Amino acid sequence: MKRIFTSSSRWMAALCCAALIASCQKDDVPGQVKENRRVNDWILVNMEREYYWNDDIPANPNMDQDPLEFFESILSSEDRFSWIQESGDELSDNLSGKFESFGYEVKLYYRTNDPNDNRIAAVVVYAYDGSDAASKGLERGMWIGEVNGEELTDGNYTELLFDTGQPQELAVGQLDAEGNFTTEETVTVQATEIQENPIHYHNIIEHGGRKVGYLVYNSFIPGPADDTDEIYDQALKDIFSNFKAGGVNELILDLRYNLGGAVSSATKLAGYIMQGYQEDKIFAIYEDNEEELMALPVSIFYEEGETPPNLGTLNRLYVLVSTNTASASELIINGLKPYMEVTLIGDDVTVGKNVASTTITDQRRNIPENERIKYGLQPIIYKIYNSQMESDFEEGFEPDINVEENFAPFGDMNESFLSAALSEISGGVVTAESLRKLATQHGQEIGSSLDRKPGAGEMFVKPWELPSQK
Numbered sequence: 001m002k003r004i005f006t007s008s009s010r011w012m013a014a015l016c017c018a019a020l021i022a023s024c025q026k027d028d029v030p031g032q033v034k035e036n037r038r039v040n041d042w043i044l045v046n047m048e049r050e051y052y053w054n055d056d057i058p059a060n061p062n063m064d065q066d067p068l069e070f071f072e073s074i075l076s077s078e079d080r081f082s083w084i085q086e087s088g089d090e091l092s093d094n095l096s097g098k099f100e101s102f103g104y105e106v107k108l109y110y111r112t113n114d115p116n117d118n119r120i121a122a123v124v125v126y127a128y129d130g131s132d133a134a135s136k137g138l139e140r141g142m143w144i145g146e147v148n149g150e151e152l153t154d155g156n157y158t159e160l161l162f163d164t165g166q167p168q169e170l171a172v173g174q175l176d177a178e179g180n181f182t183t184e185e186t187v188t189v190q191a192t193e194i195q196e197n198p199i200h201y202h203n204i205i206e207h208g209g210r211k212v213g214y215l216v217y218n219s220f221i222p223g224p225a226d227d228t229d230e231i232y233d234q235a236l237k238d239i240f241s242n243f244k245a246g247g248v249n250e251l252i253l254d255l256r257y258n259l260g261g262a263v264s265s266a267t268k269l270a271g272y273i274m275q276g277y278q279e280d281k282i283f284a285i286y287e288d289n290e291e292e293l294m295a296l297p298v299s300i301f302y303e304e305g306e307t308p309p310n311l312g313t314l315n316r317l318y319v320l321v322s323t324n325t326a327s328a329s330e331l332i333i334n335g336l337k338p339y340m341e342v343t344l345i346g347d348d349v350t351v352g353k354n355v356a357s358t359t360i361t362d363q364r365r366n367i368p369e370n371e372r373i374k375y376g377l378q379p380i381i382y383k384i385y386n387s388q389m390e391s392d393f394e395e396g397f398e399p400d401i402n403v404e405e406n407f408a409p410f411g412d413m414n415e416s417f418l419s420a421a422l423s424e425i426s427g428g429v430v431t432a433e434s435l436r437k438l439a440t441q442h443g444q445e446i447g448s449s450l451d452r453k454p455g456a457g458e459m460f461v462k463p464w465e466l467p468s469q470k
Helices: 007-050 067-073 088-095 157-162 231-245 263-273 328-336 416-425 432-438
Strands: 083-085 098-101 104-110 120-127 143-147 168-175 181-189 192-195 199-207 210-217 250-254 282-287 293-297 316-321 341-346 355-357 376-378 380-385 445-448
Touching: 007 067, 007 376, 067 083, 083 088, 088 098, 088 376, 120 157, 143 181, 199 231, 199 416, 210 231, 210 416, 231 263, 250 416, 263 282, 263 328, 282 328, 316 328, 316 416, 328 341, 341 416
Parallel strands: 210 250, 250 316, 316 341
Antiparallel strands: 083 376, 098 192, 104 120, 104 445, 120 143, 143 168, 168 181, 199 210, 282 293, 282 380, 355 380
């Protein structure tokens, strides 16, 4: 039998359908809101306890919001650095140098200084050991002008360079002084999960009658993710043992691409460098949200009875810096300034991060693991001072000597940053003209892939590493 609908029956059917849809929506929305409230309550409890600016948290935040939006809504206007990730496990991996990447980092420049020319080129600043990019021969100083057959511009480079969902076909070549790019080879790279080794290059250079230790250190990572052995910290210690045995009496610490990392690694490194090392000398002072101060002796992260390979002979330190020098790198600069002369050589002001964060994940054991909150928080919990209670670098540290990069290989005597440092060490005169001769010609810098590096700009403290003030 055919079912016949009159106009009134159609109206009734539509009304019932609308009621059914509304009923479904009412069932769906409260369920999501309930979950949002559960997550946001956990966020709020932790932030009220740990957050450095907890007095700035709104009295009645909207608990119904998506957790990512909720977290942003309760941050202080003074906070530039706290963040949240949907996966706490991924957050922990990222801070340990484990993340998906094509395996190289670049700086981006306009090809010319013509304001009507939006073409850009990317220059490789380094490739990660063991990555696909490194295995394909991608090296520091190589220029990239096209990706997947498209010329790079200021409108498309984000999509072309940073989409890890598909392989990249890179046109690699040379950029001349007029902004012309010549392709010399095509390299295809695939994004994979990599584990960063923070120690990129080290050497002892004999120059001007001095023995100069040179270290390119790209992140403060104690050891690989999911590995309790702090093998990178041990490798750093071994390098300074070799520097000491080799009679090093000058040190160049290359932190121009070092966005920060673990306070523990930074403090250990400070003990290898500090003039007049004594285990009770104060390296940093932490201020929490109750304005209580906690002084960290430089030896706090050494094993009991451990003697660090302090170089002993240093009365000055040269640090190579850039706009990608941040956080724990700035902690080194600020923390060592009361004990020795620290000269900064670089192309721009550093980031200006004088605060430290910690990782918060749901570790409650009284509930099943599958019911725990999956998000990870990275809130600022401390402001950092040196032993003289100085912490006035919110705007970053200005280089004492300004240099433009020429992207020669690390350790090459003609690499512009290293050349300027060596000239200072030997008492030579570093002039603007001499530095221009070393510089690479190109237009204005517009950014760096390092700005997108997971965990970028972090100085973090693991909760179990410091005595609690609560």
